[in-house]
Amino acid sequence: MNTATRKEEIVAVASSLFKEKGYNAVSMRDIAQEMGIKAASLYNHISGKQEILSTLILYLARKFTSGMQAVIDSGGTPLDKIKEVIEMHIDITVNHSEALAALNNDWMHLENEDLSNFVRMREDYEDNFRKIIKQGIEEGDLKPRHPEVILFSILSTLRTLYLWYQKRGKLDVNVLKKDMVAVLLEGIV
Template identity: 55%
Template structure:
């Protein structure tokens, strides 16, 4: 079993607090209290609250980017690529639902360099997603609906999965993947 570093413990605890209260409302004292240590002890492992936020968001955004790049470069049909993107979102959500709250809600608090890096990754991700859908429509594998509605509907659902899924005690990951792929790609009627 892999041991978690003290820095990672701090990041994990912060992700939970950021999800519960929002980045702006959480102080280093809040984080130290949640961990049962003195605030000064946090600085032995991290430089700032901003470092924690950047680590959470950039790490997750890079996971999505890496996954998307692999999917885009694969030689499979557009519909299979979309299935893999849905699975990617589910896998990342299951491994870090707390961090996804920061990715979705607190990214605008990133400092300039990291903010620009994140915004580029997000833009490129959405453009890749859009391109896959366009290619599928062009090839006749995806219905010729409004591209922006398809992008918005699918990504909005996937991006908010972190809010919904943790409350679902009876849905296994395998069922979640199967049924979300069917619902998102084939509809429910």
């Protein structure tokens, strides 16, 4: 068992505690206890509590960034791209539902360059999505609604998916994608 693996274990355990109580309400002693060791032993594998948070969040932020880049490069219509973004979000959520809580709720506890890098990535992400939506409206694929309302109604739904995906009996991923795309794009009436 090498150090890298042990570190990943710590990050994984911390993720699920952060999801329950938030970054600041989880102590190093809590994390250690959950792993069956003492708090001081954690420092053989990580440099501090901050590193756990930044490892966690920046790993996911990079996934979203590269996922968005893949969508942009895909060459489809704006409507195709929106579908791809939705599906990407669902894929990441299904595979990392524990860690997503920290990304959504605890990013402001990042420090220095980690914080500014995250904020920049998040702004870029939203900007890219906004451009796709605006292009869709210009080309007549989308109804002429306020782009900001479209952007945040889709993004809000996708970003909080991690909260209810698992507690509702683990819907099949493909069914979820299909229904989600339908509801978000075509509405409900």
